[in-house]
Amino acid sequence: MAIKITREQLDEYREMLERKRDIEVQHAAINEAISQFEANVRDQMVADKKTMTTRFDWVFSLERGNLSVAWKKAFIAARGNEEAIKLVNLGKGKGKVKLNVTPPQDLEHLFAQAESEE
Numbered sequence: 001m002a003i004k005i006t007r008e009q010l011d012e013y014r015e016m017l018e019r020k021r022d023i024e025v026q027h028a029a030i031n032e033a034i035s036q037f038e039a040n041v042r043d044q045m046v047a048d049k050k051t052m053t054t055r056f057d058w059v060f061s062l063e064r065g066n067l068s069v070a071w072k073k074a075f076i077a078a079r080g081n082e083e084a085i086k087l088v089n090l091g092k093g094k095g096k097v098k099l100n101v102t103p104p105q106d107l108e109h110l111f112a113q114a115e116s117e118e
Contacts, residue, residue: 042099057104062097 045053045062052061076084
């Protein structure tokens with residue numbers, strides 16, 4: 001017994017796959033542009049020795065990345081807590097610098113929310 005799929009359904013399926021592929025290409029390009037922008041801002045802030053700055057009501061801040069690793073519990077179980085502390089101390093200050101971006105806040109919305117909480 002043959003499955004019940006029409007030629008029109010297959011044509012529509014092929015079109016959806018093509019649209020999906022196009023969107024994925026656009027998505028990758030947008031992600032690359034965002035990454036380049038963020039790297040540029042992060043590099044400028046590091047060069048200027050700033051941990052936080054504001055530009056046109058956008059807030060940019062830097063923080064050290066998480067030094068946690070997936071094998072932490074296994075390492076502690078095998079080598080002990082003291083060895084783990086030594087390893088953490090070796091890595092201090094060497095974490096990746098992460099850029100946090102906060103868009104401008106809708107002040108009217110925040111004022112309305114504050115009033116409703118009173």
